[in-house]
Amino acid sequence: xxxxxxxxxxxxxxxxxxxxxxxxxxxxxxxxxxxxxxxxxxxxxxxxxxxxxxxxxxxxxxxxxxxxxxxxxxxxxxxxxxxxxxxxxxxxxxxxxxxxxxxxxxxxxxxxxxxxxxxxxxxxxxxxxxxxxxxxxxxxxxxxxxxxxxxxxxxxxxxxxxxxxxxxxxxxxxxxxxxxxxxxxxxxxxxxxxxxxxxxxxxxxxxxxxxxxxxxxxxxxxxxxxxxxxxxxxxxxxxxxxxxxxxxxxxxxxxxxxxxxxxxxxxxxxxxxxxxxxxxxxxxxxxxxxxxxxxxxxxxxxxxxxxxxxxxxxxxxxxxxxxxxxxxxxxxxxxxxxxxxxxxxxxxxxxxxxxxxxxxxxxxxxxxxxxxxxxxxxxxxxxxxxxxxxxxxxxxxxxxxxxxxxxxxxxxxxxxxxxxxxxxxxxxxxxxxxxxxxxxxxxxxxxxxxxxxxxxxxxxxxxxxxxxxxxxxxxxxxxxxxxxxxxxxxxxxxxxxxxxxxxxxxxxxxxxxxxxxxxxxxxxxxxxxxxxxxxxxxxxxxxxxxxx
Amino acid sequence: xxxxxxxxxxxxxxxxxxxxxxxxxxxxxxxxxxxxxxxxxxxxxxxxxxxxxxxxxxxxxxxxxxxxxxxxxxxxxxxxxxxxxxxxxxxxxxxxxxxxxxxxxxxxxxxxxxxxxxxxxxxxxxxxxxxxxxxxxxxxxxxxxxxxxxxxxxxxxxxxxxxxxxxxxxxxxxxxxxxxxxxxxxxxxxxxxxxxxxxxxxxxxxxxxxxxxxxxxxxxxxxxxxxxxxxxxxxxxxxxxxxxxxxxxxxxxxxxxxxxxxxxxxxxxxxxxxxxxxxxxxxxxxxxxxxxxxxxxxxxxxxxxxxxxxxxxxxxxxxxxxxxxxxxxxxxxxxxxxxxxxxxxxxx
Numbered sequence: 070x071x072x073x074x075x076x077x078x079x080x081x082x083x084x085x086x087x088x089x090x091x092x093x094x095x096x097x098x099x100x101x102x103x104x105x106x107x108x109x110x111x112x113x114x115x116x117x118x119x120x121x122x123x124x125x126x127x128x129x130x131x132x133x134x135x136x137x138x139x140x141x142x143x144x145x146x147x148x149x150x151x152x153x154x155x156x157x158x159x160x161x162x163x164x165x166x167x168x169x170x171x172x173x174x175x176x177x178x179x180x181x182x183x184x185x186x187x188x189x190x191x192x193x194x195x196x197x198x199x200x201x202x203x204x205x206x207x208x209x210x211x212x213x214x215x216x217x218x219x220x221x222x223x224x225x226x227x228x229x230x231x232x233x234x235x236x237x238x239x240x241x242x243x244x245x246x247x248x249x250x251x252x253x254x255x256x257x258x259x260x261x262x263x264x265x266x267x268x269x270x271x272x273x274x275x276x277x278x279x280x281x282x283x284x285x286x287x288x289x290x291x292x293x294x295x296x297x298x299x300x301x302x303x304x305x306x307x308x309x310x311x312x313x314x315x316x317x318x319x320x321x322x323x324x325x326x327x328x329x330x331x332x333x334x335x336x337x338x339x340x341x342x343x344x345x346x347x348x349x350x351x352x353x354x355x356x357x358x359x360x361x362x363x364x365x366x367x368x369x370x371x372x373x374x375x376x377x378x379x380x381x382x383x384x385x386x387x388x389x390x391x392x393x394x395x396x397x398x399x400x401x402x403x404x405x406x407x408x409x410x411x412x413x414x415x416x417x418x419x420x421x422x423x424x425x426x427x428x429x430x431x432x433x434x435x436x437x438x439x440x441x442x443x444x445x446x447x448x449x450x451x452x453x454x455x456x457x458x459x460x461x462x463x464x465x466x467x468x469x470x471x472x473x474x475x476x477x478x479x480x481x482x483x484x485x486x487x488x489x490x491x492x493x494x495x496x497x498x499x500x501x502x503x504x505x506x507x508x509x510x511x512x513x514x515x516x517x518x519x520x521x522x523x524x525x526x527x528x529x530x531x532x533x534x535x536x537x538x539x540x541x542x543x544x545x546x547x548x549x550x551x552x553x554x555x556x557x558x559x560x561x562x563x564x565x566x567x568x569x570x571x572x573x574x575x576x577x578x579x580x581x582x583x584x585x586x587x588x589x590x591x592x593x594x595x596x597x598x599x600x601x602x603x604x605x606x607x608x609x610x611x612x613x614x615x616x617x
Numbered sequence: 618x619x620x621x622x623x624x625x626x627x628x629x630x631x632x633x634x635x636x637x638x639x640x641x642x643x644x645x646x647x648x649x650x651x652x653x654x655x656x657x658x659x660x661x662x663x664x665x666x667x668x669x670x671x672x673x674x675x676x677x678x679x680x681x682x683x684x685x686x687x688x689x690x691x692x693x694x695x696x697x698x699x700x701x702x703x704x705x706x707x708x709x710x711x712x713x714x715x716x717x718x719x720x721x722x723x724x725x726x727x728x729x730x731x732x733x734x735x736x737x738x739x740x741x742x743x744x745x746x747x748x749x750x751x752x753x754x755x756x757x758x759x760x761x762x763x764x765x766x767x768x769x770x771x772x773x774x775x776x777x778x779x780x781x782x783x784x785x786x787x788x789x790x791x792x793x794x795x796x797x798x799x800x801x802x803x804x805x806x807x808x809x810x811x812x813x814x815x816x817x818x819x820x821x822x823x824x825x826x827x828x829x830x831x832x833x834x835x836x837x838x839x840x841x842x843x844x845x846x847x848x849x850x851x852x853x854x855x856x857x858x859x860x861x862x863x864x865x866x867x868x869x870x871x872x873x874x875x876x877x878x879x880x881x882x883x884x885x886x887x888x889x890x891x892x893x894x895x896x897x898x899x900x901x902x903x904x905x906x907x908x909x910x911x912x913x914x915x916x917x918x919x920x921x922x923x924x925x926x927x928x929x930x931x932x933x934x935x936x937x938x939x940x941x942x943x944x945x946x947x948x949x950x951x952x953x954x955x956x957x958x959x960x961x962x963x964x965x
Contacts, residue, residue: 145826155824163828165824177892181892223828424793428794439789442812456795496812
């Protein structure tokens, strides 16, 4: 169905090819997962299938790609749209119409499909993706998962033979991601649709795919194979594969069910062995008392009490719409509190400007791109200093302390691991690098309180590990960190304490190990494989087994 | 709104709305009514009819949210700028620039009446906008202009998206310590807004191409391209001539250029036929709403023998007097209740 033959592609104004000598073949009806670190060419490979590369991007292409006998390079994306349905990472950027039904019908209208047939096709995809109840809803009123399913339905309405998805679950909570993946599997099994997708969170997708494609920007070509054989050989793998690899389980289990067969035979200590990282009670740097927030009279938070102390990493978990981001935004004054009190670093934030609060509190929003606009990475940090101090870039070169902290962009960039990128244009960097630049831009004033909203969106395992190391480092130096995430594996890596939110209320608050282990929805893979042990990470599993 | 119907022996719910042409007729009638009279009594009836329709058809829109601001603003502006009227409320010192002199009750009343009319126009547009999706409205264009309709739909949707993005950028900059204190501080927001807007535009263009827009299969591109180039050349030439020579030739070139561009768009759309998913049929109640709207327009604009046009006029100057009321005009204005009545009957 899809054949790449020695395909090499280079973007304009770059010398390094994004894809080098890629050769692979996917039969009809397969479900293939493209993995690789950020910048390895995953999206480029997917875009070649639909003809978006090189038609939109320009650049030079060698070799060939064929999709159902058609050459996307010759045919272009508009013609290929009849064969290839494309779903982008962000469902917001691909929507054209206001309502669900109109959005699904858009492609059919463009293709001139007769009205009667259009009605049938729209009904089909509404049923296939379980969207019938949402048909008259405005797109803006839907959740992320629902919007992504609408995007898939819109792509499917043209009855493509191939469905291409670029990180379709990266912005979704675990339940919504599960819904989208279930829909994809149903489509593959019921219709024999060929599906090819890129995804960073392998633990979600690996059990469902039959072909794994690994791209490495340092190596030409692509590694292609069965997930059960290839997954263990690759540097990027989910915790279950890492555990299997370390303990020598064969064949490599990809699902918890398959892993439990092995894990039950492993001797282990029966108690919660992960030491509590909770700090001694000191003065809370984040102190929230009876916080209520509403949007147009719809309550988002209802009487939340939460205190975070220096040396703690508190992870807020909960479904989309549970109030996590609202809580974080209220701490820097972006969302006003209806009732209650917020005390940051001993000061009530009422009446203070966001810019003033963020002098001592670093807040990294969901989309770090919104923070970046300077010409160079170094300049991004200098602009923050200028905003807070009023000192121009040239004045900043003279050493001067601000409070007890002396802002030093070079030192911070080095610590963030991006010193070599100081003179690069920030928006040209990979997702992980851009995120670290944004972190630098909000942290340069030396804030000891760090708030992060979905910091792992679009990050590969390596970038996530880098971020986790940074957070753990800051925590041990006494910073207080409060972060919101849907990524339970990341939460397991960094959290000292976990708070579960539901419908604007805290429903669980405790040390990470027992809280995460006890949650059927938020338990990481290690906890699911070894229930009752309190092990959350691969490292904890290996240490626990060694001790047991 | 929901109607019940029999389908294959089952009772099913059918989502039905007014035809967009019926809505446009109602909106036109509302606007003509509100601009044709300053008689507060007739104006009040028209505004109440619009309010009824607005509250019934789009209760969530909150279209009268700004009415107090509009009425107050209009009253204050008229009070401060119109110096005529016999009943002096306050006399401002002559040394005050612009607003010195007498502030009169008559100018205050006329300001309130004008504000009432403006609130009615705002509410009517809001109600119609909420009731007719932009796309449905654009579907009134001939099928050959479908690409134009899609382009306008996207452009309209881009405005709220850009406003959302602006808010996001403002927040992001505030997080980095940026304070908005003067006009110059807004400059710092422009660059991220521009970059973000370009990013989104590119992503949307890719998404559209991946969904088959614009359809180019079997299309001859040369003729529309020539027509567009020629049309744009004529438009630019027409503008220049009109600007510097003020010649009729300028107007002719503008007209000719517009026609050529329209032909090019039509050709492009016609070469790759489109179909429409939403086909709203014309129903009897649409006819009733249309007839009611035409009746309202007729009463307010035509010199009908049984209508006294003086009743539409009202001027509080030089001294305030009670307005006249014409029952026939009042009854005809009730025609603006059309869409609201249709919805209420439909619900029952």
